[in-house]
Amino acid sequence: MTPEYPTVALSGWGRSSRRRSIVRRPTTDEELIEVVTAGSQLTVRGAGRSYGDAALSEQGIVLDLTARNRVLSFDQRNGVIVVEAGAVLADLMDQVLPLGWSLPVLPGTARITVGGALASDVHGKNHPGAGSFGQHVLWLALLDADGTTTELSAGHDPDGFWATLGGMGLTGVILRAAIQLQPLETGWAIQRRRRTRSLDETIEVLRELATQQEGDPNLHGVAWLDTHTPGPRLGRGVVDESHPALVADLPPAVQLQPDRRRFATGRAIRSLPGPGVVFGPTIAAASAARWHFAGASNQRLLPLMSALCPLDRVDAWPAAFGRRGLIQYQFAVPSEATAVLRRVLAFLVGSRMAPALTTLKNLGFGTAGPLSFPLHGWTLAADLPARWVQDDSRLHSIDAMVADAGGRVYLAKDSTVDPTVIPDMYPRLKTWQRTRDRLDPDRRFTSALAERLNLLS
Structure with a gap:
């Protein structure tokens, strides 16, 4: 007799995409x-940190791999670690950082699985x-x-390898991987902070910074943009x-304590004031305060994980956007397409969004992965x-701007893109x-993403 499994309510991390599915969580x-x-x-699912519907199912079974999270081997001399796909990056960093090693690529959150x-x-x-995470994978x-x-x-x-890297879990179940x-x-980390007074200056x-980064893989850079100051600003x-x-960069009190040098994991979490606190006036006030207070300190020492994974310092960010959650629209355009950045910001502001x-x-330059997101240029996330997006088509004007410029949306974040532009955005x-x-x-x-965007046809 076949056992019956109840359906479970699931959502993307942004909470705007929701489905009920049968979930299986195998351990052996x-x-x-x-x-x-x-x-x-x-549909393969890891920690559920994709913003949209990439880890949701229109039908069938959701395969939750988070129970398969073991470190299978760790060559501490050469820095090669073999892990199961359900291992969370933050947990890996907690293990390898005290031993003098780090994952070479960390996104804005480390609370995602290796498989994700x-x-x-x-x-x-x-x-x-x-480069991207996949460029440091020896095998999977x-x-x-x-x-x-x-x-x-x-x-x-190699075709199967690169189709799987960036393939949104649609080529099979990633079981384990070896990572350099x-x-x-x-x-x-040493962080230097600079204020800019216009988009041109920010660019x-x-x-x-990009010129320096090309020769230094340990140099990280990101800009926060104020979209609530009108006109040339x-x-x-x-x-x-x-x-x-x-070690030479640390204060003497920290230099003398090896444990403190290595155990600065930066996992403290700040809670937001409450659900639904993000709306027009609060956004504008917070933007103005952030820009003005940024001039208070130019350089500071902070835990590496706090510098690289700022999303992990705020608890329940999507809840601050209300019951319907948030949509993150992230896209990339080529280096010369800076005018598109300005046009997108103007469209959002002009649309009261x-x-x-x-x-x-x-x-930097992309990878051999046909569906890998990065391309040489810029990526903007909003x-x-x-x-605010009652109808998905409200953002289709941005889709067209991005596609016409030779750019693309980030599938791991998407929940609204016009499926007709996907072949232009991803020509391979x-x-x-x-x-x-x-x-x-x-x-x-x-997955729901694959069905919505006709990725399999």
Whole structure:
């Protein structure tokens, strides 16, 4: 007799996309293979930190891999770690940082799984020098719908390897991966903060920073933009430039205590005032305060994780946007397309949708992954209350601007993009589909995102 499993309410991290699904959480290889080979359609889910519907299912079973989170081996001499896909990046950092190692790429949150980082091919604030997460993966093990495990790498089935990196969990189940870590002297960072007075100045500062980043994979940079100051000051901002601190950079009291040098994990969390506190006047007031107070300190020492993963310092960020949550619209455009950045900001402000949080970063050259997001240029992310976007088509004007400029949206964040522009945004989509169909000919692996954007057809 086949057991019946109840449906569970799931959402993306932004809370704007919701579904009810049967969830299976296998802990053993035998149980996992049993679920995968049972014949149902499957959606692979990690920590649930995708903003939209990438880890939600229109039908079938959601496969939760968070119980499979072991470190299988760690070569401390060479910095190679082999981990299961359900391991969370923050937990890995807690283990390897005291030993003098770090993950080479960390996105704005470290509370994602290794499998999610691979499936989204995440990037950090050091992309011009370090590239994306997948570029530091030595190999990965992929489980197909028949229950067969294959080891993929850049040298063994490179098409399958790169289709899986950035493939949004649609090529199979990532079981484990070997990752090359980078050495660090301390768990601290030196952060330099600069204010800019216009979008042009912000772009110029970031351009100069990108030149330095290309030669230094440990140099991280991001700009916060003020979208609530009208006229020529629209897009003024605060640029944070961070790099890991050496022992010589630390105050004497910290230098003399090796444990303090290594255990600066920066995991303290600040709670927001309450749910639904993000609306027009509060956003404008917070933006003005942030810009003015940024001039109080030019350089500071802070825990490395606080510098690299600022999202992890705020508790329940989506709840601040109200019951319907938030939509993050993130896109990338080529280096020369700075006019598009201005046009997007003007559109949002003119449509009475000035974002609650807007960030701008440099991106270096992309990868061989057909669906990998980064391209050489800029990436802008805007957090919007979902209640402002009553109709998904309200943002389709931005989709067109981005696509016309040769840019693309970030699939790991998306919940609204016009599906008709996806082939223009991802010109190697057909190449990816051919490889995907080879890896999963019966199209058993799917998601609400894949269905909405017709990624599998």
